[in-house]
Amino acid sequence: MRNKSVVQTETLPQSDALAQLNRQMIVILDFGSQYSELIARRIRETQVYSEVLSYRTTAEQLKQLNPKGIIFSGGPSSVYDDRAPECDPEIWHLGIPVLGVCYGMQLMVKQLGGKVLPAQKREYGKASLLIDDPTDLLTNVEDGTTMWMSHGDSCAELPEGFEVLAHTENTPCAAIANYDKKLYGVQFHPEVVHSIGGLALIRNFVYHICDCEPTWTTDAFVEEAIREIRARVGEKRVLLALSGGVDSSTLAFLLHKAIGDQLTCVFIDQGFMRKLEPERLVKLFQEQFHIPVEYVNARDRFLALVAGVTDPEEKRRRIGHEFIQVFEEASKQLGPFDYLAQGTLYPDVIESADTNVDPKTGERVAVKIKSHHNVGGLPKDLRFKLVEPLRKLFKDEVRKVGRSIGLPEEIVQRQPFPGPGLAIRIIGEITAERLDILRDADLIVRQEINRRGIYHDFWQAFAVLLPIRSVGVMGDQRTYAYPIVLRLVSSEDGMTADWSRVPYDILEAISNRIVNEVKGVNRVVLDITSKPPGTIEWE
Template sequence: MRAHHDTILTIDLGGELARLIVHKIRDLNVYCELLTPHRVMTRECLTDETLKGIVVTGRIDSSVCAETATDCTTPGLWEKILFANVPVFAIGTAAVEMLRASGFDDENLFFDVELVAMKKPGEEAVILEPFSIGDHLEPFLYDVCGCKGDWTVEAFIEEAVANVRKQVGDKHVVCGLSGGVDSSVVAKLIYEAIGDQLTCIFVDHGFMRKDEPEMIREMFADTFKIRLVAVNASDRFIGRVEGVLDPEQKRKIIGEEFIRVFEEEASKFGGSAYLAQGTIYPDVIESGGGGEVVKSHHNVGGLPENIDFVGIVEPLNVLFKEEVRAVGRALGLPSSLVDRQPFPGPGLAIRCLGGITREKLEILREADAIFTRAIVEHGFTDQVSQYFAVMTGLQSVGVEEGIRTYDYTIALRAVKTDDFMVARPVEFPWSFLQYVTNRITSEVPHVSRVVYELTGKPPATIEWE
């Protein structure tokens, strides 16, 4: 919980509603954290001086518990929630569970997808009128919980700058800079805090998009005048992951290699240093913050156990992507950088399925450039949040100038999302997909097929690995 902000905990018992609630609460300028039952039960207690209230969301699919709403509650969960002695707001099946756990005596309590209940400390639980959840949420935050609404971009920047200065002191900070939104905002934020104590290190690991290394060097060294060290380590990284098939192992190898390069560069400055990273809240959640790993992000679950730094500086690890962008704008970063689509730290390595080879990387790099530039040229950038090509590694029979070929299949992926926790595929015009397909198959050697993915997140993740 944030030391200086009123906090609401949202506990997710299933479904996608919790994520939406967290965003809605933060949009109302109240700090909110997302917890799973596992994380609730592993905490010694939920009580904290900044905790003002708890929201619990249950499954809202009526087919799950249509008659009795007997949900699979974690034993002891409600006892712990109610013991926190703060107002509790429960939705869907969670409302039924809370009513029963707090002694509600209605024996004919049936599940309702719009059921909303609330319990104040020392009072009986009550069922609220069936208005929209949004109608109840703001009064709950401000009238019932007494939140001040102090979670703003300006307040975050002021607090983050102070925290960095306090944590770092007079020591040096090395920032791993990928050129993506997250690491770029971290670099600018830390520079605001400690100035020339910061050195950014850009590692060209051989998995960058076409022409990207040159763009990053120009942007940070020339435009922002932040000290930048560029390291060409492509042979080193590619050599470590060539032939590695397991995606989790790929991420962990790349994460460890990043750290080792940063350590080597930091040792040249003399003395001890901190490592700064662009970790954001979804990274923390997906890397096992709830007890289950979706995938190891190279800067969270992919970190090696032993690192030769004083500590890690992660000022953005409580922010969602759009909050990071808002901070970047407030810090004066240009739209061309702040509004860039995300690019994972491991880069094209996790978009090249199966064993990595230099040939497959180069094919992918060229296909990706055609697709991403076509989206910009055709005016689709406002309709997409993230878009890229994937080297599937799948080879199939084709024909070129009457001759049989056996070449690769490239997959195209484009999604629209608010927070990168849930995403839906973008519906491009058929003519546009045909245009991109024709360009890739005619301009990129050894590609015989192009496919477009229509899977959302969930059940898939946005990245293929």
């Protein structure tokens, strides 16, 4: 029997340098999937470091890295397309265990002599996994468990030496293996939260098949991050764009721990923050955390900058560019700075990516969803050097780091808030009037969920203002006012999300307060779209 016990562990983020010091590493080769970094996150949940590399990484380069295992991600292509991305075929002969996920499995089948064809029936969403071999890769994965499918192609003929481990009603080869060569493939996505047995499968691959040990800890990340910051920055000064969210606050604490007074935090009030937050933020950091913050009031400047702009990407670009301009001005006033610190995270990088451009065809493999102010809006002639210690972490990992270095729980558990703020929660043109309306509506949403003690039940809960008006009636008088959209979602990492099933009495209370207390609003609607196909933010 190939059955073997599997270690139960929790998330432990780590840095690139630590990965080089410890060979307990799993490499993910990215074929353009939006979930490639999510695979990395799942590996980290087993206390093993993981890193995402381009599918063009050669076998020789992988040999130098000497990972314990390799995972091929999914991707938007079909393996039989002329321009489909392919890996170095020598990878199959490295003797390193490989797990192919969706497109990764299909590529494995094709390159090793099997056949992949368009499926008679495409399979998207939940499917029951029927297990043929409950050992090895599928140890402790329950027969009939739900796995998340997203494929239009299917394996029609297995390569020599492979056998079927599991199937679904529509997919005869849902999981396959060549035990002798330690090559595995799954047609589903074990990395997404909707795949109930996915994490158990990943643990099996990491511990049983790749023989990794759970050696990574949050404390180790903090220790190495501080070492890297000090080595990179030296005696230079660092300017931090502080927003008050968990990312920038964790970064502020981490940098202050690493370089002390070499850090200067600057809070730029661009006018797109939520009601009363700028004042509260500055007071909290200066009086409670004893970390000095320079306050810059740039509300009028930013509002004038986006006047008349309706395109969301243009909003982000202008706001991101102006942030840098304001920081440069602040740096001249406060003293010379060489480094700009940013709380950039993995999801920011993924969704802003124009990466994996095929050198032969010029085609992008990964699809850009939207740019982020801290990765997509930076000018090419940026004067600062960037310091981004959190760039390889997901939100839940940042929270773990925040807790470990003493960040208060009220900030650690703060819901994500976009860098451009309310500017991208007002659809279309931004005006002072619309900002005031949205601030008041957003405050009511937060007050109501806080009052009921359910703030932490949501990944995000907020209001969106639509640039249209509808007819209503108040006090026997006709109104013609804006609608407010309620967006309340649940998620683990922001990569996928589902709309939250909020009790009607709570929705009713929020709606009644908004239409009665917020001048200029006469209608409240609920967004019940998941991600995908939508995104969490509207812009």
